[in-house]
Amino acid sequence: KTATADWLMSQTKHRPQVAIICGSGLGMLADTLKCQDSFAYADIPGFPQSTVQGHAGQLVFGELKGKTCVCMQGRFHMYEGHSLCKTTFPIRVFKLLGVETLIVTNAAGSLADGFQTGDIMIIKDHINFPGLVGLNPLCGPNDDKFGPRFPAMSGCYDKGLRCLAMEIAKELGVASVLQEGVYAMVGGPNFETIAEARLLHRLGVDAVGMSTAPEVVVATHCGLRVFGLSLITNKVVKSYEDTESVNHEGVLEIGRLRSHTVQQLPNSLSYF
Numbered sequence: 001k002t003a004t005a006d007w008l009m010s011q012t013k014h015r016p017q018v019a020i021i022c023g024s025g026l027g028m029l030a031d032t033l034k035c036q037d038s039f040a041y042a043d044i045p046g047f048p049q050s051t052v053q054g055h056a057g058q059l060v061f062g063e064l065k066g067k068t069c070v071c072m073q074g075r076f077h078m079y080e081g082h083s084l085c086k087t088t089f090p091i092r093v094f095k096l097l098g099v100e101t102l103i104v105t106n107a108a109g110s111l112a113d114g115f116q117t118g119d120i121m122i123i124k125d126h127i128n129f130p131g132l133v134g135l136n137p138l139c140g141p142n143d144d145k146f147g148p149r150f151p152a153m154s155g156c157y158d159k160g161l162r163c164l165a166m167e168i169a170k171e172l173g174v175a176s177v178l179q180e181g182v183y184a185m186v187g188g189p190n191f192e193t194i195a196e197a198r199l200l201h202r203l204g205v206d207a208v209g210m211s212t213a214p215e216v217v218v219a220t221h222c223g224l225r226v227f228g229l230s231l232i233t234n235k236v237v238k239s240y241e242d243t244e245s246v247n248h249e250g251v252l253e254i255g256r257l258r259s260h261t262v263q264q265l266p267n268s269l270s271y272f
């Protein structure tokens with residue numbers, strides 16, 4: 001990680017305070033950065049590679065109204081075959097670059113009855129299903145340089161940033177599509193069966209996806225302030241009568257349709 005951070009600092013003058021991870025189909029979050037320096041993951045020493053459609057695979061540095069940001073256009077998922085250490089590798093690199101705030105975004109299916117496709121959910125909390133059975137990026141010897149052996153996760157989605165996002169959404173006139181809820185990470189890569197969807201619904205999960213939780217665990221461990229957003233790209237099928245089914249192209253399409261709205265919140269938040 002240190003070698004990667006040193007290499008990046010030798011290649012760009014930007015010293016980011018905010019890092020943004022773009023979810024599936026949400027790579028356009030990087031487009032508004034000014035004075036960009038971009039690096040393909042393939043060219044960054046030690047960096048894993050993106051293999052999923054809708055994840056471009058580059059790191060973009062730039063300015064947003066005076067704040068310096070680094071944006072991951074493309075994240076790493078466990079189902080791609082990466083170890084959890086690899087999927088979260090960039091987080092510790094960001095910490096070494098001086099980042100203080102992490103904004104994570106993802107595409108997710110909704111289980112909550114009141115949610116509509118196209119809604120944006122502020123993540124209040126998560127259920128890390130792989131983590132609950134021991135698939136956790138913090139497994140193995142603890143690196144005390146980054147954080148404690150047994151980190152607390154009870155406040156991992158910063159309350160101040162969540163409240164601020166609600167206020168900003170009202171000012172931007174997008175409060176009607178804003179929700180708040182619990183995100184669950186499942187391993188993927190298959191989408192849920194109906195029985196699995198019903199189970200998640202009963203457990204109080206509002207939205208489900210295949211990412212984010214490991215990144216947030218590692219970020220919280222090393223003391224980053226975290227804000228998370230899920231774009232609701234589909235309703236998870238919960239009824240045997242329902243003939244619809246979800247697919248990745250549909251997920252990416254909703255990202256394209258909602259790109260402007262999704263862009264607004266992280267952009268405004270990163271000023272703080």
Ligand SMILES: O=P(O)(O)O[C@H]1O[C@H](CO)[C@@H](O)[C@H]1O
Nearest residue numbers: 023024106107210211248251
């Ligand atoms: O979580 P992100 O990367 O946004 O992507 C979500 O969308 C993909 C499925 O369409 C899965 O990778 C799921 O995790």
Ligand SMILES: Nc1nc2[nH]cnc2c(=O)[nH]1
Nearest residue numbers: 107108109208209210251
């Ligand atoms: N697991 C899961 N991931 C998603 N990513 C986008 N939509 C979905 C979904 O319905 N289920």
